[in-house]
Amino acid sequence: MKEGLYMNKREKTLRWSFFLTGLVILGLGITLTIKGQQLGIGPWDVLHVGLFQQFGLTVGTWAILVGALIIGLTVLMTKKPPRIGAILNMLLIGVFIDFFNWLIPEPQSIVGATAILLAGIIVSGYGVGIYVSANLGEGPRDTIMMMIVRKTGWNVSKVRRSIEIVALAIGWLLGGPVGIGTILIAFFTGTIVNLSLPQSQLALTKLLAKDTKPAAYHA
Numbered sequence: 001m002k003e004g005l006y007m008n009k010r011e012k013t014l015r016w017s018f019f020l021t022g023l024v025i026l027g028l029g030i031t032l033t034i035k036g037q038q039l040g041i042g043p044w045d046v047l048h049v050g051l052f053q054q055f056g057l058t059v060g061t062w063a064i065l066v067g068a069l070i071i072g073l074t075v076l077m078t079k080k081p082p083r084i085g086a087i088l089n090m091l092l093i094g095v096f097i098d099f100f101n102w103l104i105p106e107p108q109s110i111v112g113a114t115a116i117l118l119a120g121i122i123v124s125g126y127g128v129g130i131y132v133s134a135n136l137g138e139g140p141r142d143t144i145m146m147m148i149v150r151k152t153g154w155n156v157s158k159v160r161r162s163i164e165i166v167a168l169a170i171g172w173l174l175g176g177p178v179g180i181g182t183i184l185i186a187f188f189t190g191t192i193v194n195l196s197l198p199q200s201q202l203a204l205t206k207l208l209a210k211d212t213k214p215a216a217y218h219a
Helices: 002-035 043-055 059-078 084-103 110-133 140-152 156-173 180-218
Strands: none
Touching (some): 002 084, 043 059, 043 156, 043 180, 059 140, 084 140, 110 140, 110 180, 156 180
């Protein structure tokens, strides 16, 4: 009984570590792409920045508000309450975006903007893969993505691109910055997630299996 309880606590610790680490990495990646806005920003951030330009507040605040709306719509569609991970994602991503946006300086050249944008695509793609692998509840945007993936059997890249195109269109109408970087983010972030998610799931599975070995040995 004690060993089983111990292993449950260990598993929770690992899963929450993956979840929170992934969110920090995702927040950093999103901010990096925003800092490269000379080339255009990500589809969801086109929407958030467009709302910011039209109505004020901060980009991170709009990320939270849009996430809350999506969670509400998802609850109506699935008839299930949101998982705690989805709510934390909604709140923390906006906080991390505003924090890193304050911390990281603006690039001073097009070369710097290009480098920071490409880094942001890779970093945010891995952030998604790491936190989703914890299976504690995807964020609002990824909840819809994964729900469609499970229902249709389509791959993550295809579904993510389709959803982001819709967000991009709305953000563009609101005046959000669109450019070649927007296209790169829309098409390649999903590809990175398609790689990072199974990698992260495998890493977590190996860590969980390693944790169960001592208990099995002493049983």
